[in-house]
Amino acid sequence: MPESGTRRVVVTGLGAVSSAGIGAAEFTASIREGLRSTSPIASFDTTGFPHVHAGEVHDFDPAEWLRRIEPGRWGRSSQFAASAARLAVADAGLQENDLAGSRAGSVMGTTSGESAVIEQLVAQWASDGLKSLDAGRVAAVPAGRIAAAVNSELGLNGEALTLATACSASNYALGYAYDMVAGGEADYMLAGGADSVNRWAHAGFYRLGALAEEVCRPFDANRSGILTAEGGVALLLEPYDRAVARGARIYAEVLGYSVNCDAEHMVHPDPTSIAACIRAAHRSAGVTPEQIDYICAHGTGTRTNDATEVAAAREVFGDRIPPISSIKSMIGHTMGAASGFGALICCQALYEGFLPPTAGVEDIDPGLGPGVDPVPGTARPARPEVVQNHGFAFGGNNAITVLGRVA
Amino acid sequence: MSTVTAEAPAIHTAAAVSPLAITAVGAVTPAGLGLEALGRAVAAGLPGHAEPPVQEDETLPPRPVRAVPDLKVAELIGRKGTRHLDRTTKLALVACRLALDSLPAPVGGGSTGVVLGTSTGSIRSSSEYSLETLRQERPYLVNPSLFPNTVMNCAAGQIAIRHGLKGVNATLAGGHLAGVQVLRYARNALRQGHADRLLVGGVEEFCAQSAWGWHQSGSLTADAAVGEGAAVLVVEPEKAAHAAGRRVLARVLACETGYAGRGGLAQGLASVIGSALERSGTAPAGITSASLGSTGHVGLDRVEERALRTALGGRLPDQVVRVKESVGECCSAGGVLQIAGLLGLWQREGAGSARTAVVTAVSRDGQVGCVVLDAGSLAG
Numbered sequence: 001m002p003e004s005g006t007r008r009v010v011v012t013g014l015g016a017v018s019s020a021g022i023g024a025a026e027f028t029a030s031i032r033e034g035l036r037s038t039s040p041i042a043s044f045d046t047t048g049f050p051h052v053h054a055g056e057v058h059d060f061d062p063a064e065w066l067r068r069i070e071p072g073r074w075g076r077s078s079q080f081a082a083s084a085a086r087l088a089v090a091d092a093g094l095q096e097n098d099l100a101g102s103r104a105g106s107v108m109g110t111t112s113g114e115s116a117v118i119e120q121l122v123a124q125w126a127s128d129g130l131k132s133l134d135a136g137r138v139a140a141v142p143a144g145r146i147a148a149a150v151n152s153e154l155g156l157n158g159e160a161l162t163l164a165t166a167c168s169a170s171n172y173a174l175g176y177a178y179d180m181v182a183g184g185e186a187d188y189m190l191a192g193g194a195d196s197v198n199r200w201a202h203a204g205f206y207r208l209g210a211l212a213e214e215v216c217r218p219f220d221a222n223r224s225g226i227l228t229a230e231g232g233v234a235l236l237l238e239p240y241d242r243a244v245a246r247g248a249r250i251y252a253e254v255l256g257y258s259v260n261c262d263a264e265h266m267v268h269p270d271p272t273s274i275a276a277c278i279r280a281a282h283r284s285a286g287v288t289p290e291q292i293d294y295i296c297a298h299g300t301g302t303r304t305n306d307a308t309e310v311a312a313a314r315e316v317f318g319d320r321i322p323p324i325s326s327i328k329s330m331i332g333h334t335m336g337a338a339s340g341f342g343a344l345i346c347c348q349a350l351y352e353g354f355l356p357p358t359a360g361v362e363d364i365d366p367g368l369g370p371g372v373d374p375v376p377g378t379a380r381p382a383r384p385e386v387v388q389n390h391g392f393a394f395g396g397n398n399a400i401t402v403l404g405r406v407a
Numbered sequence: 408m409s410t411v412t413a414e415a416p417a418i419h420t421a422a423a424v425s426p427l428a429i430t431a432v433g434a435v436t437p438a439g440l441g442l443e444a445l446g447r448a449v450a451a452g453l454p455g456h457a458e459p460p461v462q463e464d465e466t467l468p469p470r471p472v473r474a475v476p477d478l479k480v481a482e483l484i485g486r487k488g489t490r491h492l493d494r495t496t497k498l499a500l501v502a503c504r505l506a507l508d509s510l511p512a513p514v515g516g517g518s519t520g521v522v523l524g525t526s527t528g529s530i531r532s533s534s535e536y537s538l539e540t541l542r543q544e545r546p547y548l549v550n551p552s553l554f555p556n557t558v559m560n561c562a563a564g565q566i567a568i569r570h571g572l573k574g575v576n577a578t579l580a581g582g583h584l585a586g587v588q589v590l591r592y593a594r595n596a597l598r599q600g601h602a603d604r605l606l607v608g609g610v611e612e613f614c615a616q617s618a619w620g621w622h623q624s625g626s627l628t629a630d631a632a633v634g635e636g637a638a639v640l641v642v643e644p645e646k647a648a649h650a651a652g653r654r655v656l657a658r659v660l661a662c663e664t665g666y667a668g669r670g671g672l673a674q675g676l677a678s679v680i681g682s683a684l685e686r687s688g689t690a691p692a693g694i695t696s697a698s699l700g701s702t703g704h705v706g707l708d709r710v711e712e713r714a715l716r717t718a719l720g721g722r723l724p725d726q727v728v729r730v731k732e733s734v735g736e737c738c739s740a741g742g743v744l745q746i747a748g749l750l751g752l753w754q755r756e757g758a759g760s761a762r763t764a765v766v767t768a769v770s771r772d773g774q775v776g777c778v779v780l781d782a783g784s785l786a787g
Contacts (some may be wrong), residue, residue: 048546105666111558113527113580121620122537130619131468139619139771142526143559143580148772151666159664160774161588162580164525164559172577179595199546200537204554206547257600261576263516263567266555273573313679394555395564397576 009181010406012248013236015084015192018341019055020331021109022065023087027341028348031327032379036357038216038227038332043116044199046133051206051213053330055229056195057296069153075114075140078149080232080337081194085150088190088234093248096155102187106150107177108170108234109385110336113143116196146194149232158186165334167298168391169193170261171399174235175257178401181237192234193337201335202228202315208267210302216333217274218299218326219306219374221363224305226300229332233340235347239382240406251347252368252403255386256284262396268304269392274312277398281388285402292402293320293384294355296342297374298392299326300333303365309390310368325375331358340389343401346387350405352360354379424686427594428648428783431641433506433608434747435498437449437473437634440483441505446751448733455733460494465615468622473634473735474613484569491552492565494612494635495529499562500569503606505711507570510641510653521563521603522573524585524592525607526739528559530612537743560609574602584698584768585609586743587744587776590662593642603647608639609740617738620721626771627736631703634735638747640686655783657750660687660763664776672707675777676714676775680765686717688777691719693781696726696764698745703731713770718765727763728752742768753782 014024019037021027030037038055046052062071065083074082085106085314089099117140122131123243147160159180163172170193177191190387205211205226212225243250258280263269282289297309313321326333327345334341361376391399434441437455438448448455456476459467475498480489484500485684492500507513508526522638527533536557540546555561560578561659567576575596593605611617613635621633623756648655661683667675684691696713701707717721731737737744762782769775 050547108611110580113559114534118527118530118534119537122534123539124542125534125616126538130466130615131623133623135623135625138624139626140618141530142582144526144582144584144770144774145772146580148666148770148774152668152773156666157666157668160666161592161664163581164528165563165576166558166578168559176477176595178597180681183595183598198537199540200533200549200557203540204536204551204557204579207549207551208554213728259565259577261520261564261573263571263573263576265568266561266564298746348416352476394558395558395560395561395576395578396567397564 006184007182009178009237009254010240010241010243011235012238012243012346013088014251014347015087015091015234016344017057017060017063017080017084018231018331019057024053024091024344025228031330031356032354033343034357034378036330036359051211051278053214053227054154055227056197056232066153066310074145074149075117076196077110077114077194078146079364081108081146082153084192084234085190086153088236089154090285093235094344099188100155103158104156104188105160105186106147106156106190107163107173108147108150108162109148109163109173110143111166111195112198112201112335113167115198117141119198122148150190165397166337166393166395167338168397168399169336171389171391172259174343174401175259175399177237178254178257181239189237190234191237193340194232195230196333197230197335198229211214212301215360216301216329217360218329218358219364219372220303220361221365223301223303225302227332229334231334231337233337234342235343250406251351255404257281257401258284259399264396268383269308270396271308271311271338276310276396277400278316281400281402287402288388289317291386292388294349294387295322295324296329296389297324297326298314298390299328301328306365310372319371321371323355323373324376325356325358327356338395339389342389343357346389346403349387350383350403353381424441426645427642428645429640429642429657430648430653430655431506431509432656432747432750433502434638435475436502436636438733439476442747442751442754445747446755448595448729449728449748449752450755452732458488460613461615467615467618469522470622471632474633476633493529493556495531495610496565498612498637499566499610502608502639503566506641507608514604516571517573518603519565519572519652520576521572521597522589522605522606523578524579524581524589524739525559526580526582528561528617529556529612532556534616572651574579576766582739583741583770584664584776585739586661586745587664587768587778590659590778591664594662596647597644598637604641604643607642608637608745610637610724611635611737619738627703628703628705632735634737636734636737636744638740638743649680657780657783659778659780661779666773667772669773672769673710673713676767676769677717679775680714680718680767680777683777683779689779693763694724694765695762696722696749698728698730698749698764698766700741700745700768702729703736707769713766
């Protein structure tokens, strides 16, 4: 049996840097309205690519958000992460000294790390050979700098851990941060993720036949795939008792989580293994399937994902699958940050009282079977008590977090 | 609205933790295959194999190389499913094979997981994939079968598939801190019941891209070699190892990390070594060995030694291991190789020597970490 933590853990701060807006409030308003914020790619030359849409953060100026680290020394993903963390701390009503004087750290997830930096170096290699690599850019390559950027920006002296479990990495991060706070290893943890849009992933997903032309439509009969996307997200976790003592706004409680591995195939998810992960997450959170009011889906927009995710949910929930929606229909697939954005919107759903929508669903795919409610269009007013947030990944890395409303 | 400062801002450490047992080691290094080869090289201060595994028409920077000799992948892990694997994944699979084969009996895959350290995954795989988008007639004419190699968790996923390991499967982009981080992550994962035992390792391949990257960065001394290797430890709770009758090669007593920021690295590292000693219940005078991580790094090597002296009351232990003299700079594999190097050495020393070591790590950005481990049945 898993060892339960000794402290209750709550989320008191949210930070987002995304195509749907910068800051949790802007992001949430955009999602609630069901607005699609993907657009034609500007960060690289798309000449020759048949599909040219992605969820880029076009108007991101790191200097506007970062106070301590010099943006030029860090890659784009690190800038996203540090900015999101800075926003989350401000959102939590904490001063910098509150964190710097405590045992505080960060754990951030990513799929491709500083891919935009690597592509700048590849461009140098292509034109002048490897001997022309720029030293400053080389220093910005390690993916571990994403969490380091958070600690440097906020002056944190605790752990700085970057988890590279691909597209479920933020949920891995949230689970680990929860354990650290629950078990008394840390007093505050920033958990989230970051990734940058890049050419190689765009090309790779296209060649896998998984890239949509312009619109990502999870659960729709006419879906055609994913849109790659980018951004940074951070959640501030602290013990419940402290949050109450300092009069903090509590968005949600982290009730539990589970991680496992398909061990079957690098790119095809496995419903049985995902169902096992859901059951283990429920056990960890001390809840039963009947208590789950909403599923924030991995929902990439591919037929394989939809079929697998719904089949796994059916194994656990039977014919009563809770409403299940995908915010990737609006912001695209932010890769290592994806389940972090999912967790953020779950917190807001619990706090404000709504179910996040799936945009662009016109005909729910009948192949998914009866009783699939993807909350089409715009957010639905509701009072969810307990929700679960899905993250699946290449390598069969599944991670599911469970969050609850604090009365 | 914040009233946090009403509490004392004490940087106290959490309670002592129960030890983890290392019950198997697999190492594939420039010293050769296996722990014995690494132990021999470390004991004699011998540099490993120096011929780089480069492809045709590649040039390398003017700098020494340490590379795994003659990697017979098909012999070691079979031919099936290896055609599209990159060197990073192959090295990791070989290290896992060696570790699992050294156990007296097979262990169940359903409750076994993987925690693997990296920095960028295979930088050759991702950068060559990106280059293809620039060089092909159409930018999307890349090979879809190679796409998973560009993702950092590729090696961990392949390990799970090959051995049917359904427990937690984590990849940590720890760079120089990866050795401490994977053990720390593993300790928590075992405590939470995400697996009964874990393959905990690090891997780094030698390639022209990283060799030039290291060279251009200016962070290595002129004579420091760029290396490669992989090491994997089988780690489980000590009680479980005893119950199953598996030999405990060494015990992980503590694995602590922190962040010092620029300018305070030596103090930050000394502080984290102090925390690790405290949580392991070891007095500074009880430390017999140190395995260093910053060998060959301009400035950092002195920071590391200074921190160690500060934490150990002004002295260095009698036994100081610099595994990078044998294997070269292995980035995210370095930490686990620091541990493997120690274990290889202790195995040679044989029964009778009571050894307790600190294994240190520091990055230029500010990450600091320390593992404390002692010899199990390796040294009586």
